Amino acid sequence: MADNFLLNRRDVLKLGLGTLTGMGAVAFAKNVSLQQQIQSDDHLTRNFNTSGKGTLKERAAAKGLIYGAAIRYPDLSSDSLLAAAVAKECGMLVPEWELKWSAGKQALRPNKDNFDFRAADWMANFANSHNLLFRGHTLVWHDSLPPWFKYEVNRQNAELFLTKHINKVVGHYAGRIHSWDVVNEAIALWDKRSDNFRKTPWLEYLGTDYIELAFRLAAIADPKALLVYNDYDLDYDTSKHEAKRNAVLNLLQRLKSKGTPVHALGIQAHLSGDSKSFNAQKFRAFLGQVAGLGLKIMITEMDVKDDKLPKDPQKRDQAIASAYEDYLSAALDEKAVNTVITWGLSDKYTWLSEFKPRPDRSPVRPLPLDDKMQQKLAWRAIARAFDHAPQR
Ligand code: G3I
Numbered sequence: 001m002a003d004n005f006l007l008n009r010r011d012v013l014k015l016g017l018g019t020l021t022g023m024g025a026v027a028f029a030k031n032v033s034l035q036q037q038i039q040s041d042d043h044l045t046r047n048f049n050t051s052g053k054g055t056l057k058e059r060a061a062a063k064g065l066i067y068g069a070a071i072r073y074p075d076l077s078s079d080s081l082l083a084a085a086v087a088k089e090c091g092m093l094v095p096e097w098e099l100k101w102s103a104g105k106q107a108l109r110p111n112k113d114n115f116d117f118r119a120a121d122w123m124a125n126f127a128n129s130h131n132l133l134f135r136g137h138t139l140v141w142h143d144s145l146p147p148w149f150k151y152e153v154n155r156q157n158a159e160l161f162l163t164k165h166i167n168k169v170v171g172h173y174a175g176r177i178h179s180w181d182v183v184n185e186a187i188a189l190w191d192k193r194s195d196n197f198r199k200t201p202w203l204e205y206l207g208t209d210y211i212e213l214a215f216r217l218a219a220i221a222d223p224k225a226l227l228v229y230n231d232y233d234l235d236y237d238t239s240k241h242e243a244k245r246n247a248v249l250n251l252l253q254r255l256k257s258k259g260t261p262v263h264a265l266g267i268q269a270h271l272s273g274d275s276k277s278f279n280a281q282k283f284r285a286f287l288g289q290v291a292g293l294g295l296k297i298m299i300t301e302m303d304v305k306d307d308k309l310p311k312d313p314q315k316r317d318q319a320i321a322s323a324y325e326d327y328l329s330a331a332l333d334e335k336a337v338n339t340v341i342t343w344g345l346s347d348k349y350t351w352l353s354e355f356k357p358r359p360d361r362s363p364v365r366p367l368p369l370d371d372k373m374q375q376k377l378a379w380r381a382i383a384r385a386f387d388h389a390p391q392r
Contacts, residue, residue, distance in 0.1 A: 048321055048380040050387065056368065057091040059383050064392025065338060066133060066178075067382070068092025069345040070301065072104060073119040076126060083126070085345055085373040092133040092178060094300075094341055095123050096351070099136045099169065102146035108169070112152040112161075115168055124176060135341070136173065137300075138181035138230060139166055140214045142200035149201070158205035163217055170221035179226035179298065179339075181266055182218045183211050187231055187247045189240075196247035211251070212260045219261035229255070230266030230300055234286070235327070237279035245286050249293075256293050265290050266300035270343070271327060273319045273366075274308040280330035291336035299331055301343040303366040304378070305356045316365050321377035328385030335392055340382070347371050 052059075060067035068090050076083055086093065097104035098120040106119045127134040140162065153161050170180065188198035197203055202210045211229075218227050229252065233244045248265070255262045271278075290297055304320040331337050344350045348371035352364045363371065368379035 046318065046322060046325070048325070048377050048384060050380045050383045052387075054383070056089045056379070056382055056386065059386035060340065061091060063332075063386055063389045065332070065340065065386060065389065066091045067386070068094060068133065068135065068339065068341045070094040070096040070137070070341060070343045071123075071345065072096045072349065073098050073123055074105065075349045077122060079348075081373045082346060082349070085369055087130040087132070089345060089368070090132055092135055092339065092341065093123060093127040094135040094137050095120055096137075096343070097144075098123055100138060100141065100144040101149070101165070103144040107146055109146050109165070111146075112148055115172075117172060124173065128176070133178040134173070134176060135178050136169075136180040136225075138184040139169065139218065140182060140186075140202060140210070141184040142198060142202070143185075145201070153201065153205065155205045158202065159213070162202070162206070162210065162214065166214060166217040167221050170218050170225070174222040175224055177222065177225050179228050179264065180218055180222075181230040181300065182214050182227050182262075184230045185232065186211055186229070187244065187251060189243055189247060196250070212255060212258060215255070215260045215262050226263045226296065227261055228264045228266040228298060228300070229262055230268065232268035232270055232301070234267050235269060235271060235283065236275060236277035237282050238277050241277075242282075249286075249289055252290065252293055252295065256295075262295070264296035264298050264338075266298045267331075268301035268343075269299045269303075269327065269331075270301060271304045271323050272308065273304045273306045273316065273323050275323070278323070278326055278330075280326065283327075283330050284333060287331065287334040287337065291334055295336065297331075297334065297337045298339040298341065299328075299337065300339075300341050302327075302340060303343045303350065303352065305352050306365055307352075307356045307358050311358075311360050311362055313362075313365060317377040320365060321381035324378050325381040325385055328382060329388065332385055332389035335390060338392065340386075342367055342382075345369055346373055347376075348373075 056067040071086055101109045108116055110116050124134050186198055187196050189196050191199045197208055215227055231248055233241050304323045306316045306320055309316045309319050344367050346369040347365050347367050350366050352366050358364055368382055370376050
């Protein structure tokens with residue numbers, strides 16, 4: 001029953017796409033409200049049945065997709081149950097901290113002259129020994145810059161620092177890495193620039209060409225790596241997300257028009273379990289526009305926060321799983337989408353515990369596995385999305 005229901009829901013999605021081209025705004029409006037009605041009513045009753053015993057890695061691979069997770073070195077190196085779950089469920093590993101300039105306890109950039117690859121190397125070796133693809137996050141970002149950065153980097157030497165960082169870090173993993181988030185979150189509409197660029201030290205010191213420079217340096221340092229522009233707030237049918245999608249599209253068009261070696265858009269997909277604003281047709285249309293630029297698409301940091309959902313874990317899990325399934329049903333219909341990464345694998349280690357805690361202080365439940373590495377409804381929702389995805 002459930003699968004038929006999902007297929008019916010997917011048919012409605014496809015019909016939705018048909019109405020975009022074939023029928024008028026009235027039909028579109030009716031279809032959208034139907035979509036939202038489906039999302040709102042059925043998530044309390046959907047049973048998320050799955051068939052077979054495949055892991056997320058296996059179900060993704062069966063459709064030519066990759067499933068992975070972002071994990072931290074301190075957790076992966078100390079929790080054997082987590083390490084076993086990562087090895088079992090994931091086809092790709094992304095260091096949540098260890099390839100940023102400075103995050104967590106062991107900074108990649110402890111000072112202006114040195115690099116500390118120990119934690120990231122340990123994770124690269126873990127990936128290699130478990131046949132996982134390895135992914136780098138992130139080379140150029142306004143956040144997680146080391147304390148010394150503001151004293152040492154300036155307009156005169158910023159290009160030297162950027163060049164040295166990318167050459168050293170990308171060169172260190174050349175040939176061993178699937179993809180890099182070369183530039184992360186460079187668009188910020190609230191900074192009110194006409195080009196919607198975020199006001200970061202990189203923009204201040206190097207101007208708007210810093211993004212193109214970063215991609216060109218990375219392409220030289222590792223010609224095999226997929227080079228990704230990564231950003232968030234691209235998901236929902238809201239004026240804020242619509243404006244962000246348009247700004248990111250403009251950036252990608254600008255980069256492509258200059259021949260910049262950008263190969264993919266990373267959509268972070270930090271979702272809200274209480275949101276009623278997901279519109280599959282509009283999201284699919286955006287993905288089609290990105291694919292139309294000749295770009296691949298990676299879902300790079302997916303999780304579903306539950307800070308505004310009821311306390312009852314079953315009700316929360318239903319809403320969270322519905323958010324995963326609705327979003328991935330739409331995303332995976334676009335064949336340019338080749339990867340789904342969750343930002344963490346187990347609720348035990350999610351960043352949301354600290355950054356988006358629940359008002360009632362009950363443990364958050366945003367990820368596929370619970371704190372004991374057991375599969376949740378979210379796991380089944382992701383599994384179903386892979387099972388129903390078209391073959392790549
Ligand atoms: O726990 C250590 C503490 O011992 C140490 O003294 C301190 C020194 O800075 O760091 C503490 O760890 C911090 C950790 O949060 C726990 O508080 C890290 O520095 C800090 O980097 C980390 O925040 C991370 C954040 O990015 C900034 O790097 C989050 O874990 C991480 O989930 C988050 O991930 C970002 C993506 O990279 C980009 N997209 C959004 C996403 C969520 O914000």
